[in-house]
Amino acid sequence: MNDHGSACVRDSQAFPSRATGDAGQSNKLRAERLSKRYGDFTALDELDLEVRNGELLTLLGASGSGKTTLLQVISGLVAPSTGRLLIDGTDITHTPPHRRDIGVVFQNYALFPHLSVAENVAFPLQMRKLPAAQLQKRMRDALEMVGLGALEKRFPHELSGGQQQRVALARCFVYRPSLILMDEPLSALDRKLRESMQIEIKRLHRESGATIVFVTHDQEEALALSNRIALMSEARIVQIGTPQAIYETPSCSRVAEFIGLSNLLKGEIVEGHRLRTSEGTFTMPAQASARAGSTGALMIRPEHMHLLPHGQGLVQAQVVETVYTGADTRVLLKTTSGMTLTARQAAGNRPLRVGEPASLAWRPDDSHFLAD
Amino acid sequence: MADIAVDSSTRAARKGGRFRPSALWLTLPGALFLVAFLLVPSFQLLSLSVEDRATGAFTLDAFIRILNGGVYTRVLFNTFLIALQTTVGCLLFGYPLAYWLARQSQRRQRLTMLFVLLPFWTSALVKNFAWLVLLGRNGSVSALLAALGMEGADSLLFNHATVVFAMVHTMLPLAVVIMLPVMNRIDANLANAAGTLGASRAQAFWRIYFPLSMPGVAAAGVLVFIASLGFFITPMLLGGARETMLGQLIIMQINQLQNWQLGSAIAVMLVVTALATCFVYDRVFGLSAISQGGGGMSHGPLRRLGHYLAGRAGDTCATLELLAARLFGQGRLDWILSTYAWLLIALLLLPIIALVPMAFTDSTFLSFPPQQYSTRWFSEYLNSPLWVSATLRSFAIGLSTALLTVLIATLAALGLARTQNRLSGLVFLLFMAPMIVPPIVIAIALFYLFAKFSLVATDLGIVIGHTVIALPITFVILLATFKGHDWRLEQAAATLGASPWRTLLRVTLPLVKGGLLAGLVTAFLQSFEELTVAMFIGGGMKTTLPKQMWDDVLLQVSPILAAASVVVLLIVTTLFFILERARPAQR
Numbered sequence A: 001m002n003d004h005g006s007a008c009v010r011d012s013q014a015f016p017s018r019a020t021g022d023a024g025q026s027n028k029l030r031a032e033r034l035s036k037r038y039g040d041f042t043a044l045d046e047l048d049l050e051v052r053n054g055e056l057l058t059l060l061g062a063s064g065s066g067k068t069t070l071l072q073v074i075s076g077l078v079a080p081s082t083g084r085l086l087i088d089g090t091d092i093t094h095t096p097p098h099r100r101d102i103g104v105v106f107q108n109y110a111l112f113p114h115l116s117v118a119e120n121v122a123f124p125l126q127m128r129k130l131p132a133a134q135l136q137k138r139m140r141d142a143l144e145m146v147g148l149g150a151l152e153k154r155f156p157h158e159l160s161g162g163q164q165q166r167v168a169l170a171r172c173f174v175y176r177p178s179l180i181l182m183d184e185p186l187s188a189l190d191r192k193l194r195e196s197m198q199i200e201i202k203r204l205h206r207e208s209g210a211t212i213v214f215v216t217h218d219q220e221e222a223l224a225l226s227n228r229i230a231l232m233s234e235a236r237i238v239q240i241g242t243p244q245a246i247y248e249t250p251s252c253s254r255v256a257e258f259i260g261l262s263n264l265l266k267g268e269i270v271e272g273h274r275l276r277t278s279e280g281t282f283t284m285p286a287q288a289s290a291r292a293g294s295t296g297a298l299m300i301r302p303e304h305m306h307l308l309p310h311g312q313g314l315v316q317a318q319v320v321e322t323v324y325t326g327a328d329t330r331v332l333l334k335t336t337s338g339m340t341l342t343a344r345q346a347a348g349n350r351p352l353r354v355g356e357p358a359s360l361a362w363r364p365d366d367s368h369f370l371a372d
Numbered sequence B: 001m002a003d004i005a006v007d008s009s010t011r012a013a014r015k016g017g018r019f020r021p022s023a024l025w026l027t028l029p030g031a032l033f034l035v036a037f038l039l040v041p042s043f044q045l046l047s048l049s050v051e052d053r054a055t056g057a058f059t060l061d062a063f064i065r066i067l068n069g070g071v072y073t074r075v076l077f078n079t080f081l082i083a084l085q086t087t088v089g090c091l092l093f094g095y096p097l098a099y100w101l102a103r104q105s106q107r108r109q110r111l112t113m114l115f116v117l118l119p120f121w122t123s124a125l126v127k128n129f130a131w132l133v134l135l136g137r138n139g140s141v142s143a144l145l146a147a148l149g150m151e152g153a154d155s156l157l158f159n160h161a162t163v164v165f166a167m168v169h170t171m172l173p174l175a176v177v178i179m180l181p182v183m184n185r186i187d188a189n190l191a192n193a194a195g196t197l198g199a200s201r202a203q204a205f206w207r208i209y210f211p212l213s214m215p216g217v218a219a220a221g222v223l224v225f226i227a228s229l230g231f232f233i234t235p236m237l238l239g240g241a242r243e244t245m246l247g248q249l250i251i252m253q254i255n256q257l258q259n260w261q262l263g264s265a266i267a268v269m270l271v272v273t274a275l276a277t278c279f280v281y282d283r284v285f286g287l288s289a290i291s292q293g294g295g296g297m298s299h300g301p302l303r304r305l306g307h308y309l310a311g312r313a314g315d316t317c318a319t320l321e322l323l324a325a326r327l328f329g330q331g332r333l334d335w336i337l338s339t340y341a342w343l344l345i346a347l348l349l350l351p352i353i354a355l356v357p358m359a360f361t362d363s364t365f366l367s368f369p370p371q372q373y374s375t376r377w378f379s380e381y382l383n384s385p386l387w388v389s390a391t392l393r394s395f396a397i398g399l400s401t402a403l404l405t406v407l408i409a410t411l412a413a414l415g416l417a418r419t420q421n422r423l424s425g426l427v428f429l430l431f432m433a434p435m436i437v438p439p440i441v442i443a444i445a446l447f448y449l450f451a452k453f454s455l456v457a458t459d460l461g462i463v464i465g466h467t468v469i470a471l472p473i474t475f476v477i478l479l480a481t482f483k484g485h486d487w488r489l490e491q492a493a494a495t496l497g498a499s500p501w502r503t504l505l506r507v508t509l510p511l512v513k514g515g516l517l518a519g520l521v522t523a524f525l526q527s528f529e530e531l532t533v534a535m536f537i538g539g540g541m542k543t544t545l546p547k548q549m550w551d552d553v554l555l556q557v558s559p560i561l562a563a564a565s566v567v568v569l570l571i572v573t574t575l576f577f578i579l580e581r582a583r584p585a586q587r
């Protein structure tokens, strides 16, 4: 399984080169060949990562891919088995958590239940022995920043989930750590609240100038928030890049499947820069470089799939399901050979019925070739 | 959904539709039982204590005698002192053990807890009897200390320190058993969070972990203190005249002098002290913390003081921690804690394990270790009609108690688990009340009541007394079982076409049978090892095994007693392992 993973990594073009001389200056955090083993199990596998100063980087990956472990190693709560960790160029691999000056927002907030909102937010300042007057002011400012000024006397169990989340954010931003780690901070909130908190976090990020590493398993959240996304799979980072780069040019079919609904047509390259698949032989995108005889998959996003009347397009199929989402309709079709493909039909078109025959087409340059 | 179902049933009853009685009615049999056999006799004691023995007129004579500065006052003071010292000792020595246990993985904790629960379930009588031999003039501890050149190694028994030591030893498992669940509920992530926010390990402990564990500490303190107040086994076996406690005075006044007025007055003072302790606890933490653990949080100046002290402790220890880490290294500190825990566990187990070789002695007096081994005392035990009949009676009484207790407790727990009523809190308190009244008070109160109904020296009388005493713990176990039960499953079974009867047999019972079995075993063990009630109500005729052992230990310490103790240990251990199997896997 890990062989597959390394194939993904090798193909990645988006990985920053380690040789670029002065790039170290703009890196907030640098992990070098970081590994974590629990007995026989490898939770982190020789992982390299560079986080740039001031960026918001999301770690995106399925549950169990090692995201939490990576954050725990960065925050010092778990010691790595091997590898080095540098912040601002200083080796902190063996520094205990309370001297790293890293902020962490935990998945279930980890608010102290016996302390009031004000006391929770003041806690990190007390640990830093701030004078009382300054402490009060910083604490109030932080609570104002997240819009909770009126609730400072309440206890965590007297707050809603969204309010608890804000307290956790205030407690983290109040001592102005230059690096903040967030482990799925929004996963317990309902969709609407989650979207408003995403905007809140973007604002806090901009205003504080902090570097943020944000963990999520929700690709929409990653696409919405990040300056860059690092895709994790099986204890490794398989691709890192801007949301656009990850979405439009995934490095392998696994990334493509994870980052959104994609149609993948697997096959073998034949003469004339074409790919022969079970659904027919299709023209490859012009910029794809692959030799005849090699194998791979053609990826076509649903929004690039055009629905045409039966008989006209590249692939003939039958509608098996339609899912109305408001902005558009997702149409699931089954090809004659039994494969399921997805297309998006913009609002305003004639609705399709289940069972209706149709055909699909796409422009070759809207497709993306992923070599095996 | 469960709430909806319960809600609509009560609403339907109120609207006068098809009448469906509130589930709270199920608590009625237990409530009546406790009113008849706990509240009424307790109030009888209260009235006895203020009634002139000759004329029946109201008088505070007995209380004046207790408080007038004479010998009774000294015993009163002594009792409070010993109970307080025992409580402080249990918390001080038990806290690190509970803390260590709470940090184990779930599987390891369950295994290690066996070593704490075994002494927990072993009766005070057996443990203190073992100390009597071990610490005796010719005991091995004396020999060891004498060999080390210690002064007074041959007079370890019959002094204040030994009584407090043995009482701490007896009560410590109780303290740990109460503190541990509260500590287990503390989210491990909170300490991590404190760490990333800049707190050192010591600061995270004092500012976060310690305050959150306080409700458990306080609950343990209250229960240990109350249990210690009425204690008489340890001071009677291991103490001298100067270590006399109120419990012994009660026994003397009632059993030997038949002075009910003074005996009741002492009992009333015990209960009032226990209630006052509970009241203070309630004001600070809320009584709910006993049942739910951790919930209660205090407010006001006390809370601020607590936080201030915890903060200072944190700062101090943070400095010490730096020093210690520099001296020993971080890992070494953990090592010290687990060494301490294992040593304490060894000490808890020591008298229990030492009993086994003692029972196999060949000689006519007890010693540890014995010179020659034989099984002669076991044959003696089995051939003695007195011992065998006492053992059989204890079995029968234990079984009856278990069945009666579980029946009452199941109904009550069902009723309470399925209703949210203003009365619920009151009912809960009533079922917890036998825990707050020292067993010795329950025993003499029932003795007085039963004397009027010729229930003294009957098995039924003992069963009733044991049921009163066993009810709280059994009730708590069953309440937890039924509260943890997902009642939507019954609704699901009904919608799937099962009749109520088949639902009960196929869905409910299989899911709660672990809790029921745990309740049965717990109630049986409580009865099987109970001494006080058996002592007063059993009279001379109906001797239970603990009563027989008690009479024997006061008369002469013979190896047959060790053999009997080993039999008790064997039975308790067997049942204890059954209990462990019955316990559901989750914490």
Ligand SMILES: Nc1ncnc2c1ncn2[C@@H]1O[C@H](COP(=O)(O)OP(=O)(O)O)[C@@H](O)[C@H]1O
Pocket: A038, A041, A042, A043, A061, A062, A063, A064, A065, A066, A067, A068, A069, A070
């Ligand atoms: N303390 C631990 N002991 C053993 N295995 C662990 C431990 N912590 C995490 N793991 C394993 O490491 C893998 C990655 O876990 P985690 O980092 O929590 O993943 P994610 O946060 O991406 O869901 C999981 O398979 C998990 O079971």
Ligand SMILES: [Mg+2]
Pocket: A067, A068
């Ligand atoms: Mg995780």
